[in-house]
Amino acid sequence: MLLLYDITDDRIRHKVSEACKDYGLKREQYSAFSGQLNTNKREELFMRVKKLLGRHGGSIHLYNICEKDFRLRQTYKVEEPKEDD
Amino acid sequence: MLLLYDITDDRIRHKVSEACKDYGLKREQYSAFSGQLNTNKREELFMRVKKLLGRHGGSIHLYNICEKDFRLRQTYKVEEPKEDD
Numbered sequence: 001m002l003l004l005y006d007i008t009d010d011r012i013r014h015k016v017s018e019a020c021k022d023y024g025l026k027r028e029q030y031s032a033f034s035g036q037l038n039t040n041k042r043e044e045l046f047m048r049v050k051k052l053l054g055r056h057g058g059s060i061h062l063y064n065i066c067e068k069d070f071r072l073r074q075t076y077k078v079e080e081p082k083e084d085d
Numbered sequence: 086m087l088l089l090y091d092i093t094d095d096r097i098r099h100k101v102s103e104a105c106k107d108y109g110l111k112r113e114q115y116s117a118f119s120g121q122l123n124t125n126k127r128e129e130l131f132m133r134v135k136k137l138l139g140r141h142g143g144s145i146h147l148y149n150i151c152e153k154d155f156r157l158r159q160t161y162k163v164e165e166p167k168e169d170d
Contacts (some may be wrong), residue, residue: 056163080142
């Protein structure tokens, strides 16, 4: 599964990322976590992050991704260039 | 499929979002686009966005998501509260 969020409030966004870590998810990007959770745990986490977001502005998306598709994911990553100036 | 990116350079990030739109993808979040592309188009797009990112810092993730899983995605969205002050 993949959990993505757009949350403007720093404090809430941090809490959502902590919840994802509590469920053993791995950070894929700044606001994207992935992992394998069973249906119960997935629902539990989604309930929790929805509650955290509450009435603050933002959105949370949860995608189930089967193991085959997950293995086939493609990544391109470039380290931030270090600037001396 | 789902294409996510973390790109710090505004200009590059904008170009990547434009490329996603060119391929008919739909914006799901600020830095996440989704859509159904065949394997060729998907590879073509991934090549294009990799080239756009080039040696700038950032990351791009592409997940294939089968139609069944895509239909079962869950979303929670709250409009930004409008503040008068």
